[in-house]
Amino acid sequence: MATASHQLADVPGLIRCETTPREDILALATAGTRPQYAHDEVYGDFCTVQEYIDCPPEDVFDYLCDINSLDEYSVSTRAFEPTEEPGLYAGWDTLGDDTRIFMRLKPNREALTLDYHCAWDQGEELWMIYLFRIVPAEQVLGRPGSVVLWTNCRHPHYDKNPYPELAPSPDRVWVGDLWxxxxxxxxxxxxxxxxxxxxxxxxxxxxxxxxGAEVGA
Incomplete structure (x- = not known):
């Protein structure tokens, strides 16, 4: 099998079958597998949740692409309405007192992906990115339904509010405190x-x- 190994020879630390015996690869993988992991090791910079849902992928996608679905399944975000800027919505996040949350939805029907681009307090820099992928369960689990993958990345703004002057009060909890x-x-x-x-x-x-359903019903 032809490879571009000559381009990799100077890259330190690579573990590949061309240079590392199979037994050593398995030993390294075993050594890197532990019965317990610290929370920050797993969720320090990236947070992914996943679930099987017994519902067709297209229906899951369409539901998530309706911004009003957040009134039903989310814990805290409510009452999104269009702003004067096309495609930008504003709602409320009850995790913080008197806290506005702004959002754009970026769907890709062909790929069954949907990104929520959000931010607290302002809608100019939507740095809180919620990445969804809906996978047909027939492909990966051999049964009807959907697998939903949802990932967040720890943007530096989670560690420090970039717009403190827009907070409704100086002692309002910051979303990054909840990471x-x-x-x-x-x-x-x-x-x-x-x-x-x-x-x-x-x-x-x-x-x-x-x-017409009441929020929380």
């Missing part, structure tokens, strides 16, 4: 998403957001 809880919090929201979609799909009900 250690992102996995557990998003896990709750993903389980909400699963329950809503599976309930409606299994009963032949419309998947879309319930019209």
């Amino acid at each position: 250690p809880l992102f996995f557990a919090g998003h896990r709750i929201e993903l389980e909400n998403l699963k329950r809503i979609l599976e309930y409606r799909h299994s009963r032949g009900l419309p998947i879309e957001v319930a019209s």
Whole structure:
């Protein structure tokens, strides 16, 4: 098999079958597998949650692409409405007192991906990025339904509010202070998403957001 190994010879630390015996590769993988990991080792810079949902991928995608679905499955974001800027929505995040959250949805139907571009307090720099991918479960699990992958990356702004002058009060909690809880919090929201979609799909009900339903109902 032809390779470009001559281009890799000067790269230090590579582990490849051309240079490392199989036994050594397996030993390294075994040594790197531990029964327990510190929380920051797993979720320090990236936070990913995933779930199987017994609902067709296209229906999951369409539901997530409706910004009003956040009123149903999210823990805290509510009442998004269009702003004067096309494609930009403003709502409320109840995790902070009197806190506005701004969002753009960036979907790709062909790839079944959806990105939420968000920020607290202002809509100019949407640096909080929520990355969703919906995978047909038939491809990866051999059964109908969907696998939802949801990833957040720890942007430097999580560590320090870039616009403190826009906060409703100086002692308002900052979203980055909650980063250690992102996995557990998003896990709750993903389980909400699963329950809503599976309930409606299994009963032949419309998947879309319930019209006229009270928030929290």
